[in-house]
Structure formats: C-alpha cells, structure tokens
Amino acid sequence: MVQIGSRVLVQFGKKKYYTAIVESLHSTAPKGYEVKPIMALLDAIPVVRYPQLKLWHWIADYYLCTPGEVYKAAVPTGLKPESETFISINPDYEPDESSPFRMTERQALVLQLLQQKKRMRISEIEAATDYRNVTAIINPMLEIGMLEIDEKVVEHYKPKKISFVELTFPRGDNERLHECFSQIGRSRQQEKTLVAYLDLSGWMNQRGELRDVSKQQLLDTAGTTPGVLRALVDKGIFRVVKKTLNRFATDTEKHTRTLSTLSEAQSKVLSELKEGWQSHSIQLLHGVTGSGKTEIYTHLIDTVLRDGNQVLFLVPEISLTTQLSDRLRKVFGNKLLVYHSKFSDSERVDIWKRLLSTNEPLVVLGVRSSVFLPFARLGLVIVDEEHESSFKQYDPAPRYNARDAALVLAQMHGAKSLLGSATPSIETYYKASNGKYGLVTISERFEGATLPEVEIVDMAALRKKKEVKGILSSPLRRRILNAMENKKQAILFQNRRGFAPVVVCDQCGWSPKCRDCDVSLVYHKNLDLLRCHYCGFSQQLPKLCPACGQNSIRTFGYGTERIAEEMHKEFDGYRVARMDLDTTRNKEAYQEIIEEFARHETDILVGTQMVSKGLDFGDVTIVGVLNADTLLNFPDFRSNERAFNMLEQVAGRAGRRKEKGSVIIQTVNPAHEVLRYVKAHDYEGYYNNEISDRSRYAYPPFTKVIVIYMKNKDAVACDRAAVIFTMALRKVFGERVLGPEKPFVSRVATYYLQSIMLKVEAGASMKKVKELLRAVIASIASEPDIKSSVIYYDVDPV
Numbered sequence: 001m002v003q004i005g006s007r008v009l010v011q012f013g014k015k016k017y018y019t020a021i022v023e024s025l026h027s028t029a030p031k032g033y034e035v036k037p038i039m040a041l042l043d044a045i046p047v048v049r050y051p052q053l054k055l056w057h058w059i060a061d062y063y064l065c066t067p068g069e070v071y072k073a074a075v076p077t078g079l080k081p082e083s084e085t086f087i088s089i090n091p092d093y094e095p096d097e098s099s100p101f102r103m104t105e106r107q108a109l110v111l112q113l114l115q116q117k118k119r120m121r122i123s124e125i126e127a128a129t130d131y132r133n134v135t136a137i138i139n140p141m142l143e144i145g146m147l148e149i150d151e152k153v154v155e156h157y158k159p160k161k162i163s164f165v166e167l168t169f170p171r172g173d174n175e176r177l178h179e180c181f182s183q184i185g186r187s188r189q190q191e192k193t194l195v196a197y198l199d200l201s202g203w204m205n206q207r208g209e210l211r212d213v214s215k216q217q218l219l220d221t222a223g224t225t226p227g228v229l230r231a232l233v234d235k236g237i238f239r240v241v242k243k244t245l246n247r248f249a250t251d252t253e254k255h256t257r258t259l260s261t262l263s264e265a266q267s268k269v270l271s272e273l274k275e276g277w278q279s280h281s282i283q284l285l286h287g288v289t290g291s292g293k294t295e296i297y298t299h300l301i302d303t304v305l306r307d308g309n310q311v312l313f314l315v316p317e318i319s320l321t322t323q324l325s326d327r328l329r330k331v332f333g334n335k336l337l338v339y340h341s342k343f344s345d346s347e348r349v350d351i352w353k354r355l356l357s358t359n360e361p362l363v364v365l366g367v368r369s370s371v372f373l374p375f376a377r378l379g380l381v382i383v384d385e386e387h388e389s390s391f392k393q394y395d396p397a398p399r400y401n402a403r404d405a406a407l408v409l410a411q412m413h414g415a416k417s418l419l420g421s422a423t424p425s426i427e428t429y430y431k432a433s434n435g436k437y438g439l440v441t442i443s444e445r446f447e448g449a450t451l452p453e454v455e456i457v458d459m460a461a462l463r464k465k466k467e468v469k470g471i472l473s474s475p476l477r478r479r480i481l482n483a484m485e486n487k488k489q490a491i492l493f494q495n496r497r498g499f500a501p502v503v504v505c506d507q508c509g510w511s512p513k514c515r516d517c518d519v520s521l522v523y524h525k526n527l528d529l530l531r532c533h534y535c536g537f538s539q540q541l542p543k544l545c546p547a548c549g550q551n552s553i554r555t556f557g558y559g560t561e562r563i564a565e566e567m568h569k570e571f572d573g574y575r576v577a578r579m580d581l582d583t584t585r586n587k588e589a590y591q592e593i594i595e596e597f598a599r600h601e602t603d604i605l606v607g608t609q610m611v612s613k614g615l616d617f618g619d620v621t622i623v624g625v626l627n628a629d630t631l632l633n634f635p636d637f638r639s640n641e642r643a644f645n646m647l648e649q650v651a652g653r654a655g656r657r658k659e660k661g662s663v664i665i666q667t668v669n670p671a672h673e674v675l676r677y678v679k680a681h682d683y684e685g686y687y688n689n690e691i692s693d694r695s696r697y698a699y700p701p702f703t704k705v706i707v708i709y710m711k712n713k714d715a716v717a718c719d720r721a722a723v724i725f726t727m728a729l730r731k732v733f734g735e736r737v738l739g740p741e742k743p744f745v746s747r748v749a750t751y752y753l754q755s756i757m758l759k760v761e762a763g764a765s766m767k768k769v770k771e772l773l774r775a776v777i778a779s780i781a782s783e784p785d786i787k788s789s790v791i792y793y794d795v796d797p798v
C-alpha cells in the first residue's frame, strides 16, 4: 500500500526512472501540469518517517534550497536507485483471459530477450533491440504484472562481514602455544590478549567445541587495542578471518553497562540540567575544556534510554566519534550506533534500516548528516562542541547548520536539547544570557586539574635575538624537550597542510598558481607535487623556472608535513605523527593515529584543526600553536570568534589530568586582543568585547545574514550579474544590501565568484524576507548574465 514516506518509481522524460518519496495522499486532481503515473511501489513499509519530511521542508525553506537537494543529502545512495532499474519476468504472473492486453511484436521480442537474460537494465534492452522508447513498450507489461521492476540497492547492498580471530595452528599443538608465549616476551598487552582468546574460545577445554571469537569481542575482553592484535598477527600467532553475519542479529557481546560515578560537582550539574529542562527545552552547558562534560552526557543518555527513548549525540568531527564511541560502547553496548560519512553506503543503509524497523531505545553518535536519520522517538539531542563551524555544510546545497537543524528536529519530536561547549558561539551564548536558552556553567576542570598556563611568544622579537630556529622559538623547543624527557606528550598545531605553502622563483618572483582557481599551489613533498587545496588540481614542481629558465625555485613556509619532518630531526629518537586531511583519508587512519597517540606510542602529534576538537589525551603537557597569525585578522565578522575558539580549544588539550599543562602561542602580533583573552582563559571578557562589536556593526545575533553567491565561467558576465542583482535587491532591501564583492578566493574550479551580503534585522520575518528575495530573483531571471550564472545562498554563514 502506498503510504507517506514510501518510495515509488516515476518516469521522467523518455528514459529516466527516478525514485520519489510520497509526500502526501490526497484525491484532488492537480491543475496546471501533467500528472505522472507511479510505475512501482518499492517498499512494503515507508523508508522515511513523517517528522523527517517535516525537517526536510524546514531545511529547504530556511536555507533557500529545494527539497530535492535535501533529499539527496539525507538519504544514503543505496536507498536511491536512479535510472539503474532492472526489469525481469515476474515468475508468478498468470495471464488473465479477460484482460484487453494483447502483446505486440515488439513486446514479444522484449519478453524473449528477458527469458534469455533474466534481468536487464532498460538501457540494455534499448541497446539490444534498437527500440527508441522501451519504457513505452514495457509499461503495459508492467501494469498487468507480466514484468517486474527491481531496485539497484539489491545489488549494491553488501552484507556485513565480521572479523573473527583464530590461532594459526590447530588446537592441541601445545608446543606451538608455548612458543607463542616466548615470542610475546614481556609485552603485557599481547599476553593479556592471547590469554583472553584462549579463555573466550574454550581452547584449553579439550572436550568442548571451539567457539568463534570476534575481533571486537577479543579487544573488549582483553581491554586492548587493534594495534596490539595487529602485532600478534604480524608475529604469526593470530590470523583474522572475515565471515558474513547479519549485522545486528547477535547481541552476544557482553558489556559491563556500568556508569561511572559522578563527582559531587558533576552530580550538581546533572541535577541543574534536569531541573532546567522544566522551563527551557534547550540548554547550554558551558564547561571549560577538560571539565568532564562527556561523563555528564553519558548519564543523561542513560536516563533517556531507560525511559525507552532515543538520543542523537552530534559531534563536529569524525575523529571525535572515534574517541567517544569506545567510551560509550562500554556503557551502552550495541544500543550505540555510529554514523558518519567515512562509513560505506551499505553500512549507512543498515543503520537507517535498523532505526526504521524499530522503536527501541538507541543512541546515535554521529556527525552532521545524522540529523537526517529516521528516529522514531527522540527524547534528547546533544550537540557537543556546538560552536564548531564544521556543523555547517558549505557545498553542495543544502548549506545547513546541523546544530540548528538538530534543535528543530528535537522540537518536532518534543525532545529536550543540550548544547555543550567550552567556547560557545556568540549567538548561542547571547540566547543563553538572555534567558532564551537555559544555562549551566562548569568553571573548573574535572578532578582538580587546572587550566593550562598560556604564554604568548613574540616571534619578531625573538628572531632578532636569534632565538628562533626553523619554526620553533627557543621557549617552545625547551618545553617540548622537557615534556619528552619526562615521558609526556606534545601537540603542535598548524593550520596549514602540505609541506610548503609558498613556492617562488628567487630570481624573477614567479610563483605557481592553480590552473582553475585564484590561489597559489602548495608543495607536498611526499607526493612530490604542487597541489591546489581548493579543487585538488596538481602538477609537478618544475625543475627550472618556467618564466626565467633558471634553477632558482625555492619553497618557503611551514605546512604540517614539513613540521612533522623537522620535529622528527629536531627530537631525534621520539616518535612523531601527523594528523591532517592528507593522513586521514579513511576511517581506519583516523582511528590508528588517535589510538596510537592515546596509547603513547607516539610522542609528538602535529596536526591541523583536527587536533583542536575535543580530543582527550591524559599525557599531553605541552601544546604549541606554531603560527597564530594565520588565524587572526581575517576580513570577516567572525574572524575573532574563529580565532578565539580555535586557540582556546587547542590550548584545552594540555594538562587534562593531574599534571599542569602549558601552551605556547607563537605570533608576530602579541598584543592582539584575542590572544589576551586566550591567555587569561577569559571567555566572558572575550564575549562581552565581541558582542558589543557585533551590536555596533549590526552583525549576528543582532541581524540575520544571507550571502548570495554568483558563479560563472565568464568573469565579465559574473561581474555584470552581480551588479544587476545588487541593484534589484537595493530597490527592495535598501541599505541592508552590502556588496557586490569578490570573495577572498575569487575563482574556484574554473568559476569566477561574486558575493552579495544581505543583512536583515534579527526580529524581521524570515518568511517575508525570503518571499521578497524570490520576487527579486523572478524580476531579473530573464537577464542573460543572470541566466548564465549559477546562483546560490548561504544563510547564517559561519
């Protein structure tokens, strides 16, 4: 039966089949357009729940995009068969003598083909028959049930294989087993793992049957990590075999399911939050870095699950799901689902279907796209690190902020929401201080740990005194060395990846630019390539300067790759790892870098902003910000906010346990106000300063900002479109229109860009604003320069 949220197959044009989602059921014939028949119903039960559809519409409306764009982002590919529909003969078909259907010659031929080939794509039938319009030929055959359609997902959806661990020799070979123990030597972790395996598998019990031991089960029981297991595999003791399993069928893994006891301070916060929800459905938990927010979240999640409800736990980075999922799995076992973009599509389809098929209490830990999952009974939404700009999707549409969408989703479910941060966004803190949100504050670190001491290092002054070597100032070098000698760890933060961001000919000044963007190329040493960080274009580093022909090309500046290399030389004998976009292309890589650092198998971690976000390592006593100047002084109203958040957060990685940590920030601009607030860990001071600036210059939260972008391959057409658009907007919105102006990078992937900013009063009706905006667009739509430009909107840019 067709229901709201069911997928159906609809034909558009002559060839294309699309899946569509049923949005409403009614019996009023629409006017003004041709109604398409539904070709097939794809699901016995709907794949989308009603509140999801409501959220899609809210997003499309608020962020000025189409519901189709939201649908594309929301639903995993495996649930969206498009044009790859297979046709086959229905084995259960029985001809009905009374039917007026008479097979044509062409239909008979198609039938014959299908008898031979069993299953064919429409395009394959077309190729085999040379018929132009196969769909018209087969439609009547589909209608009477002679043929059937099936979906691509059947092909693309792979059942999950689970890794099992086995010893490489047969049971009973005790000599070999003894040998294993001597091979392991003094590694406690490896020994524990082997003993745990013997225990779980029943190896020593010669009469009982040998039990299967999954990799996860072994790791959990031994309390160890994949690295330890890998070492045992490398030694030839274990092998890992993959076996197919129904992904969610087994709940045999034992979990302790015990919650840690909260400290007195944490318990107080917990009851304050519970009380706060009586009056405010959204609350902000403003807790300094290292204040133990995760423990509080865990207790809240537990309460909600016990009430039989579901929880969405949103974090900004995949690296955080890695660290948190270990902690949460120990408590919630397989009530925990993890969802993010590095998962394969099949894995995502699985999680989607699990949520769809059940009303059971579950907690989903995920990054931004998890707001689209089909929750049945959401009781709580937690958005951790709510200030993070990575909650906002830049490209493609929908350009939504998952934090704000999650709050709307919670409201639709009547659920409570909790935003958590050590550095709340200006908008959120404004709402909390004005009573729109509840506010609970933790101003001290967990278990008496103290906030790290921050030292601002004036690089210009030190350079004069010859106290800078490479990228390290002598104070930072001393601190790192000190940490190493005391068996502690260091994190070094640099907001640039690659080896050298500046490549230039020192004879003529030539510098390589991207072919398709208005940016310089960055040198990557590992790849030995020049790369564009905007579009991915790459080329060889020329041996001779292409402009003057001399052998005089030099590389300057420091990206993470170069820093890792130099640290390696500088701190000889200590282990250096790097975490940035280049070293974390797959989900295993994230996990490995983080776990190895957590186990103290690496000593120094060099990384981009990935290392700043909520990671929790006990042994880090020094954090170095190598070049704060790349964060300060951006020509944009969020410059200070971004810099403060980033610096305070990365500083917060230091000294999270008993030992006091320290932070060194290297800059040529030591008097910058943001640095002053970071040094004092003074969020309030920073906030007060920032909010008065925002008020003075009419920026959010005092206004709403919509940025309108235009892109065009023709630079002149792009400029003209921007002027036409701006003039039309001014007629309606007057002074609220700023621009047009070229963005910071004014050409990306062969497109020239222009932008216009629309600032409207915070209290204005956004519905009205968008109506007016649509009217403006309609009035200029026929202009050739507008027509040839791609226009899109960024609502609430971050």
Ligand SMILES: [Zn+2]
Pocket: 505, 506, 507, 508, 509, 510, 545, 546, 547, 548, 549, 550, 552
């Ligand atoms: Zn040159």
Ligand SMILES: [Zn+2]
Pocket: 514, 515, 516, 517, 532, 533, 534, 535, 536, 537, 748, 749
């Ligand atoms: Zn490029």
